[in-house]
Amino acid sequence: MNYNKLLTDFQNINSQSEIEQQVFKDNQIRRLLREAFAKSNYYRELLEQNNIEIKTIQSCADLHQLPVISSEIFSKSMSTVSMAFNDIIRYCHTSGSTGTPKRVPYTRRDIENAVTSQARSYLFAGVEPFDKCLCAMTYGPWPSGMICHAAGEIFGLTIPADSFLGIDHQLQSLQRDKLNYIVCLPSLLPRLERHCQEKDISPASLNVRNIFMVGELFSEDFRSHYEKLFNSKLINMYANTEFGLVASECQYHNLHVWEDFFHVEVIDPDTGEPCEDGVTGELVITALQREAFPLIRYNTHDLVEMHKGPCECGHPGTYLGPIKGRRDNMFTINGGNVYPIALENTITATPGLSSFYHCIIEKVDGHDHLTFKIEARDTVDEQGKEHLTQLFYSNLTGSDVTLRMIFLGLEATSRINIEILQPGEISKKSGKVKKIIDRR
Numbered sequence: 001m002n003y004n005k006l007l008t009d010f011q012n013i014n015s016q017s018e019i020e021q022q023v024f025k026d027n028q029i030r031r032l033l034r035e036a037f038a039k040s041n042y043y044r045e046l047l048e049q050n051n052i053e054i055k056t057i058q059s060c061a062d063l064h065q066l067p068v069i070s071s072e073i074f075s076k077s078m079s080t081v082s083m084a085f086n087d088i089i090r091y092c093h094t095s096g097s098t099g100t101p102k103r104v105p106y107t108r109r110d111i112e113n114a115v116t117s118q119a120r121s122y123l124f125a126g127v128e129p130f131d132k133c134l135c136a137m138t139y140g141p142w143p144s145g146m147i148c149h150a151a152g153e154i155f156g157l158t159i160p161a162d163s164f165l166g167i168d169h170q171l172q173s174l175q176r177d178k179l180n181y182i183v184c185l186p187s188l189l190p191r192l193e194r195h196c197q198e199k200d201i202s203p204a205s206l207n208v209r210n211i212f213m214v215g216e217l218f219s220e221d222f223r224s225h226y227e228k229l230f231n232s233k234l235i236n237m238y239a240n241t242e243f244g245l246v247a248s249e250c251q252y253h254n255l256h257v258w259e260d261f262f263h264v265e266v267i268d269p270d271t272g273e274p275c276e277d278g279v280t281g282e283l284v285i286t287a288l289q290r291e292a293f294p295l296i297r298y299n300t301h302d303l304v305e306m307h308k309g310p311c312e313c314g315h316p317g318t319y320l321g322p323i324k325g326r327r328d329n330m331f332t333i334n335g336g337n338v339y340p341i342a343l344e345n346t347i348t349a350t351p352g353l354s355s356f357y358h359c360i361i362e363k364v365d366g367h368d369h370l371t372f373k374i375e376a377r378d379t380v381d382e383q384g385k386e387h388l389t390q391l392f393y394s395n396l397t398g399s400d401v402t403l404r405m406i407f408l409g410l411e412a413t414s415r416i417n418i419e420i421l422q423p424g425e426i427s428k429k430s431g432k433v434k435k436i437i438d439r440r
């Protein structure tokens, strides 16, 4: 892959009619099923156990005949699932932030496709050859750093490969090398903000044009705070270790799916039936071109709504709304469902609170108890903590109807506890923060 081919391929995809795109995907589905049946013992058994003949699956629309699979596939032996066991050249791990870490293998072609998918997101956002980028993703054991770096090199981007040496080094790189893009977890930005404060540096003076955000949820309040602070545009990307980069955001904050690599469905978590356009359900993805570890109808458990295009930005094809969290992170308390993004929105909309928090749910004497531990943005005394506690509680019960009902009920029985922490108590550790901790 090189820049000119990346550009030409993307222009060709965008100029295809809806019918041409559908024919391409249907061909991919038929080829994938044929290969999986021939080369993967796992999928052959899955089809046979469910009495499915592959000739009955001719298109994306027929795919629902196959059962949805989930993370248990990662407990199977690699040689049983793989369609190209002898061609595996790299193994990576998921972070395990939402469960047991999973080992994910890649063939050379899998890596090339993951890099192309990532590079296309840069292209979509307006990155140009010879821009300069801080890649603050780790370079292992999870795949994101290496993939993001290789994608940048297709453009000829300057990317210092030593950014994981820490926040001080990252800030120095931004200044010294005049980097105009950042690829990072959203939780890097509050750390960078605090470090700039300590060094008396204005974040806007860094002249970062775009910040690509991947791997964690963030709220619209978070977006507007950091866009203003850095005088930059934040661009959300939907990616996970299982699939790599699946979708990238346009100026209307819709996540456009790269449909030559992925077929996406949104299903009702209770019935498994497809959701109507715009209805929230679980995201099920089929990787159309994956070889080392084929994933066909894999339930990510990410909660999202899907729309058939085109979007207002003019890009054709399917797009997703913002990810609302994972179903296994959604929790039921006091009779209501709480989506992680609703908590995230409430916390980041409270002036004085950072986006670093733990929400701990426990069962005490048969009742659900809930504890929030939230970092303040600035150092606070006892009076300041009390003020922030009241402000947060008032936001929690003052906006979202579901949250109001749930948390007023908890307050009535003294089963909610809010603890304000000093800056750094959670964020000093790098990497992802496990925000929802359900100990029931």
Ligand SMILES: [Zn+2]
Pocket: 250, 251, 252, 254, 256, 311, 312, 313, 314, 315, 319
């Ligand atoms: Zn769009």
